[in-house]
Amino acid sequence: xxxxxxxxxxxxxxxxxxxxxxxxxxxxxxxxxxxxxxxxxxxxxxxxxxxxxxxxxxxxxxxxxxxxxxxxxxxxxxxxxxxxxxxxxxxxxxxxxxxxxxxxxxxxxxxxxxxxxxxxxxxxxxxxxxxxxxxxxxxxxxxxxxxxxxxxxxxxxxxxxxxxxxxxxxxxxxxxxxxxxxxxxxxxxxxxxxxxxxxxxxxxxxxxxxxxxxxxxxxxxxxxxxxxxxxxxxxxxxxxxxxxxxxxxxxxxxxxxxxxxxxxxxxxxxxxxxxxxxxxxxxxxxxxxxxxxxxxxxxxxxxxxxxxxxxxxxxxxxxxxxxxxxxxxxxxxxxxxxxxxxxxxxxxxxxxxxxxxxxxxxxxxxxxxxxxxx
Ligand SMILES: *[C@@H]1O[C@H](CO)[C@@H](O)[C@H](O)[C@H]1NC(C)=O
Ligand SMILES: *[C@@H]1O[C@H](CO)[C@@H](O)[C@H](O)[C@H]1NC(C)=O
Numbered sequence: 001x002x003x004x005x006x007x008x009x010x011x012x013x014x015x016x017x018x019x020x021x022x023x024x025x026x027x028x029x030x031x032x033x034x035x036x037x038x039x040x041x042x043x044x045x046x047x048x049x050x051x052x053x054x055x056x057x058x059x060x061x062x063x064x065x066x067x068x069x070x071x072x073x074x075x076x077x078x079x080x081x082x083x084x085x086x087x088x089x090x091x092x093x094x095x096x097x098x099x100x101x102x103x104x105x106x107x108x109x110x111x112x113x114x115x116x117x118x119x120x121x122x123x124x125x126x127x128x129x130x131x132x133x134x135x136x137x138x139x140x141x142x143x144x145x146x147x148x149x150x151x152x153x154x155x156x157x158x159x160x161x162x163x164x165x166x167x168x169x170x171x172x173x174x175x176x177x178x179x180x181x182x183x184x185x186x187x188x189x190x191x192x193x194x195x196x197x198x199x200x201x202x203x204x205x206x207x208x209x210x211x212x213x214x215x216x217x218x219x220x221x222x223x224x225x226x227x228x229x230x231x232x233x234x235x236x237x238x239x240x241x242x243x244x245x246x247x248x249x250x251x252x253x254x255x256x257x258x259x260x261x262x263x264x265x266x267x268x269x270x271x272x273x274x275x276x277x278x279x280x281x282x283x284x285x286x287x288x289x290x291x292x293x294x295x296x297x298x299x300x301x302x303x304x305x306x307x308x309x310x311x312x313x314x315x316x317x318x319x320x321x322x323x324x325x326x327x328x329x330x331x332x333x334x335x336x337x338x339x340x341x342x343x344x345x346x347x348x349x350x351x352x353x354x355x356x357x358x359x360x361x362x363x364x365x366x367x368x369x370x371x372x373x374x
Contacts, residue, residue, distance in 0.1 A: 021334065021371030023202055023260045023341030025050040026364065027091070030069040032348035036288065040075040042352045045086040047364040051076070052131055052177075052343070054091040056121075058101045058114070063092070063121050070125075077126050087128040089177060092118070095135040096190065097145045106150035115161045122174055123165075129175030131204060132158065136187055143189070152195035159199040177260075181206040182252070183245055194253030202340055205249050207261045209240035211268055211320065216280030223281070223311065227320050229263055230306035231333050241306075242330070246337065259339045263330065265349040265363060267292045267321035281318050288348055289363055290355030292321050307333075324358075324366035331370035342367055 026048035032038050043051065053072065056065045080086050094101045104110045122130060132155065159176050166173035178200030180191050197203055211228035215221045225235075233241040242261065250256060266286035273280050292312065296302075300314030307329045312319040322330075334342055344350065344364060354360040 021341050025343040026347040027052045027345050029054045029346050030066045032346055033068055036348040038348040038352050040072045044361055045079050045083045047361045047368055049085055050087045052089040052091050055093040056090050057094050073125055089129045089131050090127045091131045093133045097142050102145045105154040106147055111154055115158055119161055119165050131177035133179035148192050152192040155199040175201045178203040197255045202258050202260050204260045204262045204343055207242045207245045208264045213283040216278055218278040218280050223318055224305045227306050227309040229322055230309055256338050260341045260343050262343040262345045264345045265322050267319050270318040272316045290351035292319055293356030327363055327366045328370045331367055
């Protein structure tokens with residue numbers, strides 16, 4: 001090992017092992033800019049030290065950014081000038097089965113032509129890094145248009161380019177955030193976990209459990225027997241929980257000091273369906289924490305299940321959500337396990353307007369407060 005490598009290794013090691021909650025990240029989705037009333041003016045850079053802007057994609061041999069998304073950049077630049085600790089990350093997001101995208105990253109010449117374009121785009125728009133993510137939902141991928149090793153090669157080449165660019169420009173290296181969703185066995189063929197961890201500075205891991213669309217005795221799911229952000233499960237054979245998903249990634253070769261847990265914090269609303277037979281509740285919508293506050297002010301009660309996860313109940317409505325108490329539990333989990341940090345996968349899930357009367361971004365503020373505690 002060369003002396004420089006040893007020093008680099010040592011600094012990295014000390015850096016990673018001496019801090020908890022290195023990364024507190026909020027994801028701003030272009031979709032939410034359209035659907036919710038969230039605007040860049042709502043963003044508080046002190047509660048979101050890392051802001052991921054979603055999405056950019058590959059099209060016509062180039063990086064394409066939705067206008068709605070790129071229109072927020074000038075505001076972000078002002079925010080960066082005011083708060084030098086604020087870091088901007090662009091989310092490069094592509095459906096795994098898209099032919100043109102596949103063709104780019106599996107062909108060395110093509111990916112080596114694309115990566116410099118990515119670097120230039122990031123630098124020109126004052127980004128501090130990129131998150132590289134595959135959209136893996138139902139019907140999006142076919143084994144014919146995916147190759148687990150070429151995907152890892154793509155990550156390797158991006159990190160190599162970032163390292164070389166930092167040397168030649170003298171600027172801090174651009175950060176590479178990998179992304180893994182291995183909550184389903186079907187996704188296993190998509191991720192070479194050890195290699196993705198090796199080339200990424202950090203890896204965002206989707207860790208929240210899936211939620212049922214129908215609840216009630218008819219489906220053998222009692223109201224208090226489920227929650228879409230439970231850390232642990234009390235039931236044997238229930239593998240749908242954050243801890244199980246995290247352990248799965250680590251067992252496959254993940255590195256805990258690089259693991260950022262991503263949680264979907266939208267409140268899930270269910271409505272009672274009246275009719276013959278057993279009572280049942282159907283999923284009706286998701287909404288943010290402010291909307292939960294608005295409903296709670298009309299009565300009803302709150303029960304806590306699993307690790308202090310709240311469930312709101314009234315005659316017709318059941319809501320599974322997160323509050324300051326349940327998020328504090330999650331940050332404690334991250335710290336106890338020595339993980340890198342926390343990402344809110346859609347920041348419009350928080351009460352960004354302060355409807356609840358607890359100030360703006362009460363959930364992310366709770367995350368920050370717990371992270372700061374020794
Ligand atoms: C209902 O769920 C319980 C655990 O929650 C399980 O022990 C039982 O076997 C299930 N019953 C049916 C009919 O699936
Ligand atoms: C909470 O509200 C639900 C629905 O109205 C009711 O079934 C339940 O008994 C209530 N729980 C408490 C502890 O009041």
